[in-house]
Amino acid sequence: MIALDRRSLLRGLGGAIGGASVALAAGCAPMEGQLLRAVDTHPDGYPTVEAVKYMGQLLRERSGGRLGIEHYAGGVLGQERDALEITIFGGIDLNRVSLAPLNPIVPETLVPGLPFLFSSTQHMRAAMDGEPGRAILDALEPHGLIGLCFYDSGGRSFYTTKRLIERPEDLRGLKIRVQSSDLFVEMVRALGGNPTPMDFGEVYQGLMQGTVDGAENNWPSYESTRHFEVAPFYSETRHVMAPEVLTMSAITWKRISAADRALIRQCAQESIPVMRELWDAKVEQSRAAIVASGVRIAAPDPAPFQALVQPVWDRFVTTPTMRKLVDDIRAMDPA
Ligand code: BDP
Numbered sequence: 001m002i003a004l005d006r007r008s009l010l011r012g013l014g015g016a017i018g019g020a021s022v023a024l025a026a027g028c029a030p031m032e033g034q035l036l037r038a039v040d041t042h043p044d045g046y047p048t049v050e051a052v053k054y055m056g057q058l059l060r061e062r063s064g065g066r067l068g069i070e071h072y073a074g075g076v077l078g079q080e081r082d083a084l085e086i087t088i089f090g091g092i093d094l095n096r097v098s099l100a101p102l103n104p105i106v107p108e109t110l111v112p113g114l115p116f117l118f119s120s121t122q123h124m125r126a127a128m129d130g131e132p133g134r135a136i137l138d139a140l141e142p143h144g145l146i147g148l149c150f151y152d153s154g155g156r157s158f159y160t161t162k163r164l165i166e167r168p169e170d171l172r173g174l175k176i177r178v179q180s181s182d183l184f185v186e187m188v189r190a191l192g193g194n195p196t197p198m199d200f201g202e203v204y205q206g207l208m209q210g211t212v213d214g215a216e217n218n219w220p221s222y223e224s225t226r227h228f229e230v231a232p233f234y235s236e237t238r239h240v241m242a243p244e245v246l247t248m249s250a251i252t253w254k255r256i257s258a259a260d261r262a263l264i265r266q267c268a269q270e271s272i273p274v275m276r277e278l279w280d281a282k283v284e285q286s287r288a289a290i291v292a293s294g295v296r297i298a299a300p301d302p303a304p305f306q307a308l309v310q311p312v313w314d315r316f317v318t319t320p321t322m323r324k325l326v327d328d329i330r331a332m333d334p335a
Helices: 004-013 021-023 047-062 080-088 106-114 122-129 129-137 182-191 198-207 219-224 251-253 256-291 310-316 322-333
Strands: 032-042 067-072 092-099 145-151 156-160 177-178 194-197 214-217 233-240 245-250 297-298
Touching: 021 310, 032 047, 047 067, 047 092, 047 245, 047 256, 067 251, 067 256, 080 129, 080 245, 092 145, 106 122, 106 129, 106 322, 122 129, 122 322, 129 322, 177 182, 177 198, 182 219, 182 233, 182 256, 182 310, 198 214, 214 233, 219 256, 233 322, 245 251, 245 256, 256 322, 310 322
Parallel strands: 032 067, 032 092, 177 194, 177 214, 233 297
Antiparallel strands: 092 245, 145 245, 156 214, 156 233
């Protein structure tokens, strides 16, 4: 693998497009054809990473080797917010992120993160595959990003170093790490906890040192970050089911042909079922590993949590476009 770091990437900015320019900036020989640089905060083996690698294989096959993806997993090129900025400036081509870091930039991305919006995985998938999903992906473009597709992220649930969260009262007095998004800050506050924004890569240490008492995430992230070692109380509140999104730099996009754009969109689309299969298997494997590790687990009644989040909805659903997205998504609930 070519050794790239964030500084080399930024040095590569402003040069020609694609991996070749960055490889040159990093002091390496130019690559044949165009390799798109992809980043992810998750490590190799995580479903989002493997899905994008699969997309890369498809691209390579269908372009006769002209296009491909070089993947930098594990947050090696920076935490999500920083990497997103680099993507908007064209130093990274593809970036798989959670919707939360996009919240301050693109208001429409707040909608899927509204607490208890989706009733099930099936509901979330139907909405993201349908018109609301399309509208949210399209809303990224004026902000320098092309939305290619959504991937699953399961349900986010609370875990702590101190106790199980069985009722909202149990969050009282606990510092809960949240992503850098006001939506998450306000949601944790509405539920009774003390929200503390922090980068994902710092949470393990934060939990260990007591900077925070807990966090919230899905089973695969809780397991792969090994947060369960330091915060061994997991309560399946599933309060947010916002999906992940695969974005592409609009700067890269402008420099590629219409035919290649269509190919990229098609390959991203075809990576979705692969991701979902990997995801479902990963959720089961992570849950089993966590149960085996002796973590205490609760499945609280969601109703008392749900009863507290209306002010969060009122505060963040502010435009007619967002209201329509909410209504359309609710109308798609198969339950
Ligand atoms: C995980 C997302 C990842 C986020 C992380 C977080 O896959 O993109 O960075 O949560 O909590 O579920 O920051």
